[in-house]
Amino acid sequence: MGKGRVALVAAGITKFGKRAATFRDLIAEAGKATFDSNKKISPKDVKAFIISTVYPERSAYQGHPAPLAAEWCGVRPTEFHERVENQCGSGTSAIRTAYAAIMAGLTDLVMVIGAEKVMVPSHQEIFLNAMGGGDREWESCFGVTPPPLFAMVAQAHMQKYGTTEEQLAMVSVKNHNHSLKNPHAHHQKGATLEQVMTSRMIASPLKLFDCSTNTDGAAGVIVASEERARALTDNPVYILGTAQVSDAYPWANYPKDWSSWPALKFAGEKAYKMAGIGPKDVDIADTHDCFTISEIIEYEELGFCKKGEGGKFIEEGRVDYGGEVVWAPSGGLIACGHPFGATGIRQGYEAFIQLRGEAGDRQVEGAEIFLGHNLSGLGEHHILIYGRN
Amino acid sequence: MGKGRVALVAAGITKFGKRAATFRDLIAEAGKATFDSNKKISPKDVKAFIISTVYPERSAYQGHPAPLAAEWCGVRPTEFHERVENQCGSGTSAIRTAYAAIMAGLTDLVMVIGAEKVMVPSHQEIFLNAMGGGDREWESCFGVTPPPLFAMVAQAHMQKYGTTEEQLAMVSVKNHNHSLKNPHAHHQKGATLEQVMTSRMIASPLKLFDCSTNTDGAAGVIVASEERARALTDNPVYILGTAQVSDAYPWANYPKDWSSWPALKFAGEKAYKMAGIGPKDVDIADTHDCFTISEIIEYEELGFCKKGEGGKFIEEGRVDYGGEVVWAPSGGLIACGHPFGATGIRQGYEAFIQLRGEAGDRQVEGAEIFLGHNLSGLGEHHILIYGRN
Numbered sequence: 001m002g003k004g005r006v007a008l009v010a011a012g013i014t015k016f017g018k019r020a021a022t023f024r025d026l027i028a029e030a031g032k033a034t035f036d037s038n039k040k041i042s043p044k045d046v047k048a049f050i051i052s053t054v055y056p057e058r059s060a061y062q063g064h065p066a067p068l069a070a071e072w073c074g075v076r077p078t079e080f081h082e083r084v085e086n087q088c089g090s091g092t093s094a095i096r097t098a099y100a101a102i103m104a105g106l107t108d109l110v111m112v113i114g115a116e117k118v119m120v121p122s123h124q125e126i127f128l129n130a131m132g133g134g135d136r137e138w139e140s141c142f143g144v145t146p147p148p149l150f151a152m153v154a155q156a157h158m159q160k161y162g163t164t165e166e167q168l169a170m171v172s173v174k175n176h177n178h179s180l181k182n183p184h185a186h187h188q189k190g191a192t193l194e195q196v197m198t199s200r201m202i203a204s205p206l207k208l209f210d211c212s213t214n215t216d217g218a219a220g221v222i223v224a225s226e227e228r229a230r231a232l233t234d235n236p237v238y239i240l241g242t243a244q245v246s247d248a249y250p251w252a253n254y255p256k257d258w259s260s261w262p263a264l265k266f267a268g269e270k271a272y273k274m275a276g277i278g279p280k281d282v283d284i285a286d287t288h289d290c291f292t293i294s295e296i297i298e299y300e301e302l303g304f305c306k307k308g309e310g311g312k313f314i315e316e317g318r319v320d321y322g323g324e325v326v327w328a329p330s331g332g333l334i335a336c337g338h339p340f341g342a343t344g345i346r347q348g349y350e351a352f353i354q355l356r357g358e359a360g361d362r363q364v365e366g367a368e369i370f371l372g373h374n375l376s377g378l379g380e381h382h383i384l385i386y387g388r389n
Numbered sequence: 390m391g392k393g394r395v396a397l398v399a400a401g402i403t404k405f406g407k408r409a410a411t412f413r414d415l416i417a418e419a420g421k422a423t424f425d426s427n428k429k430i431s432p433k434d435v436k437a438f439i440i441s442t443v444y445p446e447r448s449a450y451q452g453h454p455a456p457l458a459a460e461w462c463g464v465r466p467t468e469f470h471e472r473v474e475n476q477c478g479s480g481t482s483a484i485r486t487a488y489a490a491i492m493a494g495l496t497d498l499v500m501v502i503g504a505e506k507v508m509v510p511s512h513q514e515i516f517l518n519a520m521g522g523g524d525r526e527w528e529s530c531f532g533v534t535p536p537p538l539f540a541m542v543a544q545a546h547m548q549k550y551g552t553t554e555e556q557l558a559m560v561s562v563k564n565h566n567h568s569l570k571n572p573h574a575h576h577q578k579g580a581t582l583e584q585v586m587t588s589r590m591i592a593s594p595l596k597l598f599d600c601s602t603n604t605d606g607a608a609g610v611i612v613a614s615e616e617r618a619r620a621l622t623d624n625p626v627y628i629l630g631t632a633q634v635s636d637a638y639p640w641a642n643y644p645k646d647w648s649s650w651p652a653l654k655f656a657g658e659k660a661y662k663m664a665g666i667g668p669k670d671v672d673i674a675d676t677h678d679c680f681t682i683s684e685i686i687e688y689e690e691l692g693f694c695k696k697g698e699g700g701k702f703i704e705e706g707r708v709d710y711g712g713e714v715v716w717a718p719s720g721g722l723i724a725c726g727h728p729f730g731a732t733g734i735r736q737g738y739e740a741f742i743q744l745r746g747e748a749g750d751r752q753v754e755g756a757e758i759f760l761g762h763n764l765s766g767l768g769e770h771h772i773l774i775y776g777r778n
Contacts, residue, residue, distance in 0.1 A: 022526075024526070054452065054453075055446050055452055057444050057446045057447050057521055058446050058447070058452075060525070061521065061525055062521065062524075062525045062526075063443065063444055063447075063476065063521030063522040064443075064474070064475070064476035064521070064522035064523075064765065066474070066475055067635055067638035067765070067766065067769055068524060068638050070635065070638070071637075071638040071639070071642070076635060076636055076637075077633075077634075077635045078634045078635065078636070078652075078655065079633070079634075080482075080485065080633040081475070081633070081635050081769075082473055082474070082475050082482045082486065083473070083474040083475065084471055084472070084473060084474075085453070085455070085471070085472040085473075085474060086453070086455055086470070086471050086472065087452065087453035093469075093471045096469065096495070097471065097486060097489075097490075099493065100486075100489045100490045100492075100493035100495055101486075101489045101493075102493075103489075103492070103493030103494065104488065104489035104490075104491075104492030104493045105492065106485075106489055106631075132446055132450065132451065132452030132453070133452045133453035134453075135451075135457060136449070136450055136451045137411075137413070137451075242495075244466075244468070244469040244470070245466075245467045246456055246459065246465060246466045246467065246470050247465055247467070248460075248465075249456035249457050249459070249460040250460070253460070263467075266467065376453065376456070377456065380456055380470075
């Protein structure tokens with residue numbers, strides 16, 4: 001390990017939603033919001049730049065997004081620039097990559113922008129793009145998309161542990177209600193249990209409201225060495241721990257029991273160890289609720305409750321304001337929306353505002369530890385743990 | 390800077406050319422060749438994995454290539470995996486990213502695979518994919534592709550410095566003749582000055598043989614911490630220096646004189662300083678000869694001759710076997726071929742075999758320092774300097 005630590009010193013975000021903005025408009029908007037969050041940093045101070053984006057080649061017909069994004073943020077990177085991609089986990093990967101570059105001494109300050117233009121005019125195209133992350137020759141070519149795969153996960157969990165459709169729905173109700181207090185969220189109408197339970201069936205038992213939302217959006221953070229961070233802000237938000245574990249790519253190669261995610265358990269243990277904390281120390285968790293069942297399994301594998309008791313854990317109100325941990329205060333992927341490459345950066349933004357006490361109506365009082373998590377398959381998990389000191 | 394140094398401990402490559410192999414076939418072939426180069430390393434020893442690839446989303450209809458590639462190399466990454474993209478500079482970026490992860494203490498061993506499936510059935514599709522890296526809204530949409538842009542670079546250089554078409558052609562003759570001794574090269578027929586000078590005009594003054602070759606191909610390296618490297622091989626090849634500088638993205642924003650590449654000069658100076666060497670210490674240079682004019686400008690900006698004298702430098706035979714430095718012993722992008730994301734890794738492979746004295750018929754005797762370079766635009770330069778100790 002190199003010297004010192006690494007911290008977030010700025011963060012910004014765009015409105016998520018079905019935006020008229022183009023890919024580069026979203027980047028510029030997130031870049032401006034990020035610089036606006038810390039007036040001590042101007043574009044000319046940034047010499048290292050990473051973009052996290054999944055498929056601009058398909059949705060915006062634009063390749064080589066790293067220098068384009070730097071240009072549209074006003075940055076000329078003389079230390080390095082690159083694009084990091086890891087499907088839905090791209091954002092967390094990108095922040096980890098910035099962390100590594102700083103710890104390695106290649107730079108002491110990196111801007112990381114996550115951006116995705118998802119909402120193209122053709123619904124079929126959105127569908128095909130989303131399928132691109134699966135194994136084309138063995139799985140995607142048969143029409144497999146995330147909803148039926150995660151429906152099988154939900155069925156396995158319900159069968160093995162007795163998890164109910166109502167418990168799944170409670171995750172959606174919580175996250176939709178959280179998004180009422182997030183002006184950047186795609187959905188801002190809240191939801192009732194009845195609404196979720198009676199929404200259109202997508203892939204049994206997952207209904208429309210059990211699914212995360214395709215959305216356009218972008219977010220940015222600026223990451224710095226501890227020394228640089230102290231000069232730039234009185235309230236740096238430190239990266240305390242990180243881990244990334246993969247155990248299988250095509251779903252067919254995944255271990256037989258889809259309701260257990262051992263790679264997530266292992267990643268959590270590694271990240272906690274690096275941070276020197278345990279789940280009880282976490283005040284806010286912002287994990288990959290691509291579907292309601294995912295969040296329930298994440299409670300379990302990350303050690304917040306016993307395996308199989310995730311459904312009961314939400315039912316007992318333990319993951320909301322007033323509970324043991326506030327889960328997805330922004331509304332998460334379900335209600336804030338999921339612009340693939342931007343999601344991990346959106347979590348970094350949420351860590352930044354929550355741990356600095358700047359989260360307004362959705363502030364979690366006294367929050368000191370924030371756990372961010374992305375998955376990019378049942379067996380691929382990416383974690384960052386942020387802390388106030 | 391963290392502790393210790395970083396070294397290549399294994400390297401492998403596929404045949405470059407118009408291959409029947411698919412994207413994943415190429416990956417598996419490069420992975421096997423890489424493991425075959427060091428029998429002390431097996432796939433289960435690899436816990437960190439990077440793929441460098443530019444547009445599998447377009448040419449292979451396959452997104453999220455990192456875990457797929459790991460799977461096809463037999464690797465389960467429990468430390469991290471990611472895809473790094475920087476258009477034609479992706480390979481050098483990916484090895485730099487592996488270097489940073491090791492120096493940061495996130496791992497002590499990373500496999501880096503570069504792969505690109507370029508030769509798809511439709512010529513129009515190859516053309517459209519290649520345009521994807523330009524600025525779509527401001528440049529690519531008007532049909533701008535690399536050959537006319539680099540033709541303008543050549544015209545500027547000829548006008549300002551008196552560089553001749555014959556001097557440009559000499560770069561191609563040299564590189565095509567080098568590829569005669571490289572069994573992995575796309576072209577293995579050599580070339581005469583007459584052949585190059587009479588080849589079909591593409592964009593004046595650049596003729597067919599002045600251009601690099603679209604090709605399918607893949608290559609791999611394994612990068613390790615110094616301690617791990619010493620346990621795995623008696624002949625590690627160290628990364629002595631690296632730099633990456635960008636100064637403009639759309640060509641229209643590039644400084645007025647296209648025949649000067651100050652970002653390359655700056656990158657070279659930074660990399661030399663980090664390595665503690667100068668151009669006179671370089672035995673082999675393997676730079677981005679996407680067009681013959683590029684290699685000539687690279688002689689100049691990297692400090693091997695005075696600005697404007699690159700044409701004379703090749704004409705005097707100073708960049709070939711028996712000269713001051715051997716430039717592009719593999720045949721370079723022109724004759725070995727340019728599978729975008731694989732090119733920087735192919736350079737790493739060449740450094741590995743040359744500096745270990747394992748390059749067979751094309752061995753540069755006594756080579757100790759190898760300079761690798763990619764560009765991804767006139768103003769974007771990526772450098773790695775390798776050394777035997």
